[in-house]
Amino acid sequence: MSLLPMNRRSALKAIAGGLAFPAILRSGARAASPNETLNHASFGASGMALADIRSLSASPHLRLVAVAEVDLNRVAEVKSLFPEVRVYQDYRELLDQETDLDSVNVSTPDHMHAPITMEAIHRGLNVYTQKPLTQTIHEARQLTRAAADRGIVSQMGIQIHSHPVHKAVVATIQGGAIGEVREVHSWSGKQWGDRAPRPDRVDPVPEGFDWDGWLGVAAERPFIAGWYHPGNWRKRLDFGTGTFGDMGCHILDPVFGSLQLTSPIEVRSEGGSPNDHSWGLDSVVRYTFPKTPRTAETLTLTWYDGDCRPPAEIVALIGDRRLSDQGSIYIGSAGVLYSPYIADPVLLPAERFADYDRPSPEADNHYLQFVEACRGNGQTSTPFSYAGPLTEMVLLGCLATRFPEQSLSWDAEAMRVTNLAEANRFVRREYRKGYEVEGL
Template sequence: MRGGDMTYQQQTRRGFMAVTGAAAAMAALPGEVLGKTRRIAPSDRVNVAVIGAGGMGASNMAKLTSQNIVALADVDFEHVAESFVGDAGQSPERIALKAAYDKAAKFSDYRRMLDRQKDIDAVVIATPDHHHAFAAKAAMERGLHVYVQKPLAYSVREGRLLLDLARKDPKLVTQMGNQGHSGDDGRRVVEMIRGGAIGRVREVHVWTNRPVWPQGEARPEAVEAPASLNWDVWRGPANVDWGYHPDYAHFNWRGWVPFGVGALGDMGAHLIDFPFWALEPGLPTRIETRHSRWGGDTNPWDGKGPDELTSYPLASVTHYQFGNAKGGPLHMTWYDGGLMPPTPAGLPAGTRMDPGGGVLFVGDQGMLMHETYGSNPTLIGEGVAARAAAIPQSLPRIAGGMGGHEMNWIRAIRGEEKISSPFDYAVPLNETMVLGIVALKAEQPIDYDGGAGRITNAPDANRFLDREYRKGWEL
């Protein structure tokens, strides 16, 4: 990272959260690295394990069947088996993956896998959000390279802990699963913005149709968990005892506060990525989130939120101010729940704003709009296309584009190329995302000192930079 982000890196080395209570625990550094990272030559195959082998984990691992898939950890192998049924399960990628899975060692608890399986070089982590940091820390302390699905971490403190671990062992290759960062379109967007195609950018709008899962609802009554599901391990670090319900596992967990980070956690890594990359704004200095009512809020008019945070609001708008942005102050607005900014004037005929998600950069000489993952950039304004065409390529392209994000990680492990989205970049991006959730929980604007990692105008809100952990699952 360059420019203003270097200030962030220097500052985080000096410490984190010099305040009392929960913040004091956040200042603690992780233990020394326990394992030794194996040197892997370009001619070698990497021994890969996966935590969360179905769903998104299967999608990731289907790109890695050229490697040695040595172990799987999953709380429900009947659910994993669903990855190989139907037409999609008969694709060559999935057939090869099933063969690899059939040969691999299997564990229902990833802690046991990491303790017992000694031939692992690298781990893909594709669990619900609340496990990401715990699993990544356990792997990294054993000297294992990690590919962690987005959001990288549930909280500010978790992200900074992982960044500290990565810096303690520079041999570790770390990657967040924001595959758009490896896409050709997204890289061209960054080149055009940095090259001045639309002039100086002071305003950005980002939107998504998420949630597409339950939100804005009170938590349901618990029911008996399926016999195939290890519910105790699935619950993991979450410090709630709600019991099982299918609205939590296997897909719908993202909208429930103890388990997920809502729409911002799901899509912020894909959408906020490009303004964060192109404009180098550093961490936000002021954040405010407006929202519909919380799930389970019986008095949404008092402005205080419910006594128990259950599911996130169905829709929200988050305003970010970046007072230390490289090119001068920047304002970014995030919309979810199907909310969108107004259609920009001058949009080319036949072009529409994708309701599924997108980004609109507003410059003083034009605008640039793209869809999720940086796809299909559209230039708006007189002279913009000509200026853009004159901007040379300056960023390397990743083989396979978005579909090559996983193998980029493998090639980086083998020393063949640079990693696309390492923790040095992904942690401050993730921190920006989850600060929107912090402002949501705080129910007021927050002023943020990124160097110190603390909220300065509402001290009680600093507790939302961390979370409480279930006994035995503490970080």
């Protein structure tokens, strides 16, 4: 039997029907482009997942056909908006049963981003995955490789990347306005961490909530109401990535992109550290990067979160302006760029840039850009080839907070901390039995 005329949908139907074509399922061949309307599924049905669903389905060329949601108490709204949508509790069942899919969004807690995304890639599905792309550096590296090998369309959910102010920062830095950048200070006032111990209690699992499925790849543990689900998982070591992971992929995105950063060579945490169960508060993490065409011989990038902010001498560079709750300050050989988060960048000193021709880029719709790229029209702006290395950089900072006041030397090619062997056990995680995924 000739396999040449068989497209991805017919191949997956054959597999579902009991035929095995692993060369098709696992090969690097690009999935056939859908004709007009994408058949789409969402992993997650409420919160950020519902926001992603709304934004993606704003396209007339995308049809939501299925959602996977471990908490059936949180599906009413998506069912009211999309009455025909099929609901699954187990993401694996959705992927096995829905053989006509073209694309998915993965909008779950951080610890399930990589396993679900990788399973989708194995099936040749185009993937929109929320930030941070993964919870570990190893997962980010593997998803980047798998997406490239499979030739799928990918996008990470850092929608600010497509906003005009983000583009203006990148264009201004890359246009050379402030010269070679030697130092960047970035911060977020969010506080996704916790100093309190884990409560010593066990609560009943609510009816309709699959606690085992929510744990997914993480080790088994008792359910504690409000401690993990639905929102506080971001604070917990096994499920989220703290403030840094939550906001670093947004705020450091223009830093990473405009300066064309590669992997850092060293990272050091000088702020709060995690306890046994939760990420720390008030992080201060300093990276050292090698030279790029946009930087001095070395670049230092310092991240602050919670109540921590850049030192007074750095804040003084923006004059009498109020420091925003989130943002960055770039210090170059020819000036300073102050970039409040989602606000117009400011060039300083003001008199030097009075006649500067400021870029005025147009906005893109980050979500519809993905939909159109899946249909063969254009490309995404944050494919995993970009989002993976960005995520690795951020997660290395999260890792560093586990080892305060220690400078960690990083070998990116080997994915290893070379001067502290103990740190390497956090580069990769072990998946719980029954939730193992090929390639991770």
